[in-house]
Amino acid sequence: MVNVLFAAGAKRWPDYAEALPEAFAKAGLNVDLARDHAPETVDYIVTSPNGDVQDYRPYTACKLVQNIWAGVENITDNPTLTQPLARMVDPGLTQGMVEWVTGHALRHHLGMDLHIHGQDGVWRDFVPPLAWDRPVTVLGLGALGAACATTLAGLGFPVRGWARSAKDIDGVETFAGPGGLSQSLDKAQIVILLLPLTDATRHIMNTERLALLAPDAVILNPGRGSLIDNDALLGALDEHLGHATLDVFDTEPLPPEHPFWAHPKVTVTPHIASETRPRTAATVIAENIRRGEAGAPFRHLVDRSSGY
Structure with a gap:
């Protein structure tokens, strides 16, 4: 069982709670998706820069933090975020x-x-x-x-x-x-x-x-x-x-x-040029978790030295 913490906020949860399990099943993953896993049990975090998790230190077993936004400038400077970080390319x-x-x-x-x-x-x-x-x-x-x-x-x-x-x-x-x-x-x-x-x-x-x-x-x-x-x-x-x-x-x-x-x-225009769509983003998230579980390289990792 893979524990995935959804930390991108209550507003986004209903759409992702529907889309992510379908994507996980298609990727052959057995996932417990929740908003309240105990930090030490979390394998992956799905989040946004203004998400529920701002202190990443308790997540000692976390293999990847997957951002649901393309932009990462508001998350890369978080000093507690030492886990690999992936941006959304959807x-x-x-x-x-x-x-x-x-x-x-x-x-x-x-x-x-x-x-x-x-x-x-x-x-x-x-x-x-x-x-x-x-x-x-x-x-x-x-x-x-x-x-x-x-x-x-x-x-x-x-x-x-x-x-x-x-x-x-x-x-x-x-x-x-x-x-x-x-x-x-x-x-x-x-x-x-x-x-x-x-x-x-x-x-x-x-x-x-x-x-x-x-x-x-x-x-x-x-x-x-x-x-x-x-x-x-x-x-x-x-x-x-x-x-x-x-x-x-x-x-x-x-x-x-x-x-x-x-x-x-x-x-x-009110920041509508492009929005992450849960249905297509879920397949990107599932693929990165599948890679992590298979020991393959993650996709779209952020280079901390360049900031993206």
């Missing part, structure tokens, strides 16, 4: 991100807001360029970024991508390292931020880098709020940027008095 999460990014990229590319909000009897004769004349840059080429970049390239956009280390993605011109960042952003018309949040990426979009973008460029941020210097973004929107569609923020929910709510060039 096909449902990836598909949701691709849909949000593609939808908003096409919204801005086609100028949909002009017609959706312009039902006032004025015939607005606007014809957008074709996709191949609209350079797109994706910052972050992990599972989510690579999937979004590939999808947009498949629609005909010339896509550039940047990551800290070199990547090779069909149909995407890739850049790496500090020098490659400026090259990837130069005259981009749509920029999509899908980087993890680390000390190196915090405020990566600052005044200097925002100035590299094409006039009227659009920024989509479904990654992490602190990837952007908010003051720099507001200044750039007032000067030369066309729009920012933001799904993530330093403080969530975004306070009602925040200037993003009232800015005519900002769209706020």
